[in-house]
Amino acid sequence: MNFLTRLLFSGRVRRARRALAAEPTPRNYLLLAQLYSQADRALDAQRVCVEGLAAFPENIQLSRYHQRTKRAEREVRLGELRRELALAPRAQLWRELCEILIESDELARAEEELSRWLARDQNPEARYLIARVALARFYADRGRTQGRAALTALDEAIQHLPRDLRPLRAKLDFMCRLGAWQEARDCAALCLTVEPGTLELEGRYRTLSARCEGAPNFERALHEVERSGRLSGDGSGEEARASAGSVQSLLRELAAQPDVQAVLYVRGATALVQGPKGATAERTARSVQSILGGSRSAARRLGLGQVFQVQLEGAFGTLSIAPGEQDAGAILCSGPLGRAREEALLGMAGLNAATAGEGALP
Amino acid sequence: MIAFLESLSRLPGVEFVLLISHDGVPIAHAGGTSESAREESLAALAAAWLSDVSAAVAPLGWRAPERMCLRAARGTLVLRYSASASLVVLLGRETAPEDVRLSMDGTLARIERARTGRAQAADAAHRPDHGVAARAEPDAAIPYREDTLPVEEGVHPAAHPEHPPGN
Numbered sequence: 001m002n003f004l005t006r007l008l009f010s011g012r013v014r015r016a017r018r019a020l021a022a023e024p025t026p027r028n029y030l031l032l033a034q035l036y037s038q039a040d041r042a043l044d045a046q047r048v049c050v051e052g053l054a055a056f057p058e059n060i061q062l063s064r065y066h067q068r069t070k071r072a073e074r075e076v077r078l079g080e081l082r083r084e085l086a087l088a089p090r091a092q093l094w095r096e097l098c099e100i101l102i103e104s105d106e107l108a109r110a111e112e113e114l115s116r117w118l119a120r121d122q123n124p125e126a127r128y129l130i131a132r133v134a135l136a137r138f139y140a141d142r143g144r145t146q147g148r149a150a151l152t153a154l155d156e157a158i159q160h161l162p163r164d165l166r167p168l169r170a171k172l173d174f175m176c177r178l179g180a181w182q183e184a185r186d187c188a189a190l191c192l193t194v195e196p197g198t199l200e201l202e203g204r205y206r207t208l209s210a211r212c213e214g215a216p217n218f219e220r221a222l223h224e225v226e227r228s229g230r231l232s233g234d235g236s237g238e239e240a241r242a243s244a245g246s247v248q249s250l251l252r253e254l255a256a257q258p259d260v261q262a263v264l265y266v267r268g269a270t271a272l273v274q275g276p277k278g279a280t281a282e283r284t285a286r287s288v289q290s291i292l293g294g295s296r297s298a299a300r301r302l303g304l305g306q307v308f309q310v311q312l313e314g315a316f317g318t319l320s321i322a323p324g325e326q327d328a329g330a331i332l333c334s335g336p337l338g339r340a341r342e343e344a345l346l347g348m349a350g351l352n353a354a355t356a357g358e359g360a361l362p
Numbered sequence: 363m364i365a366f367l368e369s370l371s372r373l374p375g376v377e378f379v380l381l382i383s384h385d386g387v388p389i390a391h392a393g394g395t396s397e398s399a400r401e402e403s404l405a406a407l408a409a410a411w412l413s414d415v416s417a418a419v420a421p422l423g424w425r426a427p428e429r430m431c432l433r434a435a436r437g438t439l440v441l442r443y444s445a446s447a448s449l450v451v452l453l454g455r456e457t458a459p460e461d462v463r464l465s466m467d468g469t470l471a472r473i474e475r476a477r478t479g480r481a482q483a484a485d486a487a488h489r490p491d492h493g494v495a496a497r498a499e500p501d502a503a504i505p506y507r508e509d510t511l512p513v514e515e516g517v518h519p520a521a522h523p524e525h526p527p528g529n
Contacts, residue, residue: 140435287418294414295432298439301407305435311459312415312427319419319427 009039026052026059033065037072045069060250060347074100091123098129105140107133124160128167131157135174141305142229147222150174158190165194172204178225179232181215184208229296247348248272254344259334261317264288265348267327275332288330292323309346311337324349363473367392370469375457377437380450381473382409389447408441408450429466431459442466444474 013035020028029052036045049066056062081097094117101110110133117126131153138146154174157167168191175184185208191201216224225231247265254263255274262275262284271285295310310321317334322345329348331341363381371379371393380401381389386409388401416426432439438453440462449470451462 283421287422290418291415294411294418298407298411298414299432299434302404302439304432304437304439307432307434309431309433311429311431311433312419313429314425314427316419316422316424316427 006039009035013039024055026056026062029056030061030065033062033069037069042069042073042076046073064347071104074104089120091117091121091125094123095125095129098126102129102132102136105136107136124157124164127153127160128157128164128170131167131170135170137305138174139177139231141300142225142231143300143303143305144222144226145303147178147225151218163194165191168194175218176208177231178218178221179216180218180221181208181211183218185212226300227297229293229300248274250344250348254331254341257333257341259317260331260341261334262330262332264330264332265327266292266330284332288319288321288328291319292321292328295321296323309342320345322346322349363390363476364392366469366472366476370451370462370465373462373465375454376451376462377454378404378450378452380404380408380452382448382450384412384448385409404450404452408439408448411439412441412443412448429463433459440466442470444470446474446477449473 013032016028016032016035020032029048033045033048033052036042036048046066046069049062049069052062053059053066078097078100081093081100085093085097094113098110098113098117101107101113110129114126114130114133117123118130131150134146134150134153138150151171151174154167154171158171161167168187172184172187172191175181175187185205188201188205188208192198192205195201215221251263251265251272251274254260260275262273262281264274264285265272266285266289269289271289273281273285275281276284291310291312296307299305299307307323310323312319317332318337319330319332320337320342321328321330327349329345331337331345333341337345367379367381367390370376376393378391378393378400380391382405383389386406388405391401411432412426412430415430419427426443428443430441430443435455437455438457438459440451440453440459442449442451449466451466453459453462
């Protein structure tokens, strides 16, 4: 960035800071963070986002921008690591690179880097990271093939790291999430041989032993997860992140558009509906839930993985559904969906908002 | 039929093109590998998905959707429904369903035209007046062929089927 541009930005940043001081709104926080980003001050941008999110925790735009700044920072670090690896490759750098890629869900890139690492030196740490990639794939897709691949990778990692608790714990969590309690108990026993006397592991072993009777085996549990798409413990212990209010305002905003017939937010067995009323609203919500279930199941069986969008077009108009991990947004309009509405819909998915209260369907 | 599908399968990003009947039987396919197991499973799963969605929207008084897209992590499935068959296209990760909308509509229209054209031609050929006069009864749902009686060399067909020649 040249001197003139920096001077120009410093003036704009000053004005944005003054505006924020005078009126601390989410929009002003966002404007200041954007200006910092444009001026190559990523850390300042992140700081402003964090401050804004502390004041307005439910603001979707701010939280999305915060994620973007974090992603940009991650990309910078990835570039540095790659340059360093080209000059002097070593295990610590490979590990950091692959961990960043796994955490940011870039599994294909992580796999490429891991195979390069393994080709260079047969580091057992790489085997553990391969198992983590396979597990991430399974948790996203919940298909049988991915589940078997994850188990193979985990067993291989355990074989190469026999005194390391991490792959064993990963396998234990995997079995528990599947609901294969017998295999989970055996795994807890293995963990105890590595770290005997750990109270938490002993407690877990006892709980798992109590659950073993009549529990499905690994293959049966995997089949059940592929069929239902639900892992053990899904939707029970997780807190809703956004309130119903923030979603309802988004729904109202979308429903106000002239050709929009209905906007829905579905989470678990409940839904928020804007547009249709009474029995029609209930029927529409049930249909959306049913389409979503069928489409998720079809994608898993077809080996397509996690569903991002389902769109139906017909004499009724266009129904577009954007599913998140546990929730989904849906919009029914008489004309084409359009880019702006599609983006709003995709933003709605993954909010994990509470759906209790007014407008929620039982 | 395959020629129609092949032009669609040559588009960038298109991995597999399949024409299926509404009950999930593959009619023709183009692109990808020639594994019949994949073709059959894709046809069955796509038809099952269409059936699930049609059943889900039926309580709303909607007919089966004309076009369905399923965008997922490892690709996109687009299904275009018509009265006689469904066209299924499997796209790569980088390709958007909108990129093949026009081509799919065009391909399906050509298939429909070819089908109705053949049916009408067959129908007209079998009419005694070559299709000039209007018939009293409506067309059958499925075009059929009226086979002529088999004639062996040097043997004339019997005037009455219950009295075969030589008896």
